[in-house]
Amino acid sequence: MRFIYTKTFAAFFIALVLVVGMIFLNSKGWLQPLRTVILQTPRPVIYIVAQVGKPTQSFFSTIYNLRSITKENNHLTAELFAAQQQLVDLDQLRRENEALRNELDFKQNTTQNYQSCSVLSVNPLGLTGTLVINCGSAQGVQPGAAVVSQGYLVGKIIYAAKTSSTVLLATDSKFSADARISKTGASGIVRGSFGSGLLLDQLSQSDVSDKGMLVVTAGISEQIPKNIIIGQIGDILSGPNDLFKKTTLISPIDFGNLEFVFVAK
Amino acid sequence: MKYLAYFLLIVLLLALNVGFFAHITIRGATVDLLLLLTVLVSLQKEFSPYLFVAVVSGLFLDCYTGLFFGSFLLSFLLASFLIRLIAQQVVMYELNWKYVFLVLAGAIFFIDVFVWGYNVAAVHYNLGTFEFGFEVVRSHFIPEFVYSAALLYPVYILMTAVNVGLLELERNRKFR
Numbered sequence: 001m002r003f004i005y006t007k008t009f010a011a012f013f014i015a016l017v018l019v020v021g022m023i024f025l026n027s028k029g030w031l032q033p034l035r036t037v038i039l040q041t042p043r044p045v046i047y048i049v050a051q052v053g054k055p056t057q058s059f060f061s062t063i064y065n066l067r068s069i070t071k072e073n074n075h076l077t078a079e080l081f082a083a084q085q086q087l088v089d090l091d092q093l094r095r096e097n098e099a100l101r102n103e104l105d106f107k108q109n110t111t112q113n114y115q116s117c118s119v120l121s122v123n124p125l126g127l128t129g130t131l132v133i134n135c136g137s138a139q140g141v142q143p144g145a146a147v148v149s150q151g152y153l154v155g156k157i158i159y160a161a162k163t164s165s166t167v168l169l170a171t172d173s174k175f176s177a178d179a180r181i182s183k184t185g186a187s188g189i190v191r192g193s194f195g196s197g198l199l200l201d202q203l204s205q206s207d208v209s210d211k212g213m214l215v216v217t218a219g220i221s222e223q224i225p226k227n228i229i230i231g232q233i234g235d236i237l238s239g240p241n242d243l244f245k246k247t248t249l250i251s252p253i254d255f256g257n258l259e260f261v262f263v264a265k
Numbered sequence: 266m267k268y269l270a271y272f273l274l275i276v277l278l279l280a281l282n283v284g285f286f287a288h289i290t291i292r293g294a295t296v297d298l299l300l301l302l303t304v305l306v307s308l309q310k311e312f313s314p315y316l317f318v319a320v321v322s323g324l325f326l327d328c329y330t331g332l333f334f335g336s337f338l339l340s341f342l343l344a345s346f347l348i349r350l351i352a353q354q355v356v357m358y359e360l361n362w363k364y365v366f367l368v369l370a371g372a373i374f375f376i377d378v379f380v381w382g383y384n385v386a387a388v389h390y391n392l393g394t395f396e397f398g399f400e401v402v403r404s405h406f407i408p409e410f411v412y413s414a415a416l417l418y419p420v421y422i423l424m425t426a427v428n429v430g431l432l433e434l435e436r437n438r439k440f441r
Contacts, residue, residue, distance in 0.1 A: 008353070012346045015316045019342055022324075023335040027392070031334075038328045042276045042283075049284035057288055121329040124287045126295040126405060127380065128397045130331045143394070158394045159331065166331030168395060256288055 032162045112225045114262040129172025136163045144223040146264040152253050153228045178218035198249035270427050294405035296412040301420040307348035319345035333384050333393035340379040344372050377402045
């Protein structure tokens with residue numbers, strides 16, 4: 001008997017037609033209810049597994065990172081003292097600013113509108129730096145929009161279905177966004193880097209870029225608002241003879257354990 | 266009943282993958298428990314729902330990874346069919362772990378390359394919005410295989426438990 005007449009092949013062929021049909025239906029957006037069911041149904045089980053697994057995970061990661069935690073603790077203590085001093089200065093400036101605003105009768109700037117979303121999955125197979133969230137075009141989420149967590153930029157929307165969206169994390173090598181150094185105004189481009197987090201690239205060699213300086217979004221793209229913090233400047237990677245200056249960026253966000261994010265609308 | 270039991274097993278493995286193993290990586294790579302289940306089910310001797318497992322697992326992964334729709338649906342379906350063919354024509358049905366590891370390595374390579382190529386093609390023809398570099402596939406292959414090999418036996422035990430449960434249910438029904 002020829003192979004194509006066997007039961008095995010017939011079953012495979014039917015399954016293949018079904019799958020191709022599903023891909024076609026999805027391209028027309030008609031598979032949305034099924035996608036929603038698939039994304040929402042296992043959530044309670046995922047939540048339970050994540051909650052049960054967290055203590056085990058944190059126990060092993062604490063042991064693994066003990067040395068760097070001690071180092072980081074000393075570094076953070078020093079930073080805290082510096083920040084407290086800055087806070088006093090800023091309080092003074094705020095009071096002066098308020099007094100001047102009152103005198104000039106300034107109106108408060110409108111704040112950016114954000115949609116809060118739950119994270120359904122973070123890069124479950126390690127192939128891509130993406131996450132899936134439970135907000136879509138029905139909630140006003142658009143491709144290209146900035147995604148923020150704890151006030152820091154974590155990525156941008158690359159695909160928005162009706163009730164779910166895919167976010168490209170800032171640490172993915174395909175990510176890029178306009179940025180500037182908050183203190184000097186020097187502009188560059190923030191990129192993700194395969195295996196090593198975030199980079200600030202395309203800075204002019206004459207730009208001052210000291211370790212610890214804050215880097216924020218430049219707001220050139222309409223969908224990524226101005227002044228969202230991206231991270232602090234780390235080490236300088238480029239040499240003095242390179243055309244542009246390149247540095248690492250340190251973000252306090254744990255990109256692998258995001259639970260809630262905000263999407264700019 | 267068989268299909269419901271396997272559906273619940275898929276949900277459980279997906280939850281373990283998304284909620285726990287996705288956070289424990291070896292050189293950036295993690296395990297794909299649904300691929301392990303698909304490989305093991307495809308190698309089962311008795312009538313097994315390997316196409317059902319492949320399609321449902323692929324569907325779940327397509328939704329949860331955010332890659333271009335069909336990436337895992339098609340690759341899982343093709344991989345399970347090829348494994349079934351190899352098991353029928355070339356090797357044998359008794360689980361021989363030496364061959365299982367070989368099949369697993371082939372399946373991981375096939376699926377990663379297929380998903381990469383499928384997404385590159387989707388972006389090239391303006392259908393998809395995102396692709397990843399071949400570097401990811403190349404650098405992930407060995408750690409992903411080691412990780413998967415370490416968890417193959419636990420998944421096999423879970424699958425066997427489901428099969429034993431189904432057999433007992435069947436026996437009780439006949440007995441009544």
